[in-house]
Amino acid sequence: MKRWKVRASILLILLICTAMLTGCGSTNSAKLAKDKVNVITTFYPIYEFAKEIGGEDVNVINLLPAGVEPHDWTPRSQDIVNTSNAQLFLYNGAGLEGWVPGFLKGLNRDTKVKAIEVSQGIQLIESDHDEREENGGLSLNDNHHIDPHTWVSPKSAIVMAEHIRDSLIETDPTHQSGYEERYAAIQKKLTDLDQKFSSQLSAVPHHKVVVSHQAFGYLCRDYGLEQHAIMGLSPDAEPRAKDLVQLTNLVKQEGIHYIFFEELVSDRLAKTLASETGAKVIVLNPVEGLTKQQEQNGDNYFTLMEKNLQNLILALQ
Secondary structure (H helix, E strand, O other): OOHHHHHHHHHHHHHHHHHOOOOOOOOOOOOOOOOOEEEEEOOHHHHHHHHHHHHHHEEEEEOOOOOOOOOOOOOOHHHHHHHHOOOEEEEOOOOOOOOHHHHHHOOOOOOOOEEEEOOOOOOOEEEOOOOEOOOOOOEOOOOOEEEOOHHHOHHHHHHHHHHHHHHHHHHOHHHHHHHHHHHHHHHHHHHHHHHHHHHHHOOOOOOEEEEOOOOOHHHHHHHOOEEEEOOOOOOOOOOOHHHHHHHHHHHHHHOOOEEEEOOOOOOHHHHHHHHHHOOEEEEOOOOOOOOHHHHHHOOOHHHHHHHHHHHHHHHOO
16 A cells, blocks of 8 residues: 555544543634534635635634644544534645645535635646655655645635635525625735736746745746745755755756745755855745744735735845
């Protein structure tokens, strides 16, 4: 049996077993509401969009705690209990949440929850970045992997918001007008953000970005940039020595002055590359989640994407 199948089977068994132990090991303290549409989301961007579009008519519970990177997170027993009794389960798909198939199989048999993959309809990117396990250097990329980071581009985020609106209307048609009105507001903000990225990035003289984690494929595709990543689609994938040498040469030859890193994963390799090349490090946020400090500051998808745009403009001058 292939390794991923073994892992999936083990995860399913663990989920079913832990679901029987209600109340232990919950990742958050959020509770279902009796008088609202209960929506379970897998990570931050979907959570924010669902809250904005749902308004007072929904109760949104995000599975991923603040400050946690989503690639390595797995659900706990209370997550199964809440999702089994909710009306909607919204997940990104495109391979981001590898635990979802086993999780859905572990839900209560009588659950009425509807599972919606909000990245449907987006033209997905195949990655050819060679990711290797630390154990023995086994290649995980014999076939192309799908880049799951759809939301990092405002163009794709609009599609995701549309799916969230439609799923809410289908689940709760009584409040359709409210969902449509609030979706129109978030659509305008995303459209304005898209136009700012398009106009301002089209004016920069340079277009190559070096990032720590290969999370910006959709942003680069949609706004004419070229991504070079230290690590692959998973931020845990260690680069090979020859990859670092090639990136070092690229940074020196192209006169790249900034190496991008992100807050939720280690900046060690980005700083190492910067010290080797004389470059500086600066944040480019994949908006996979908020740090606790960002949560306290009131940051959201839009404020973080605005900061991304300003940092890109600075780095690409």
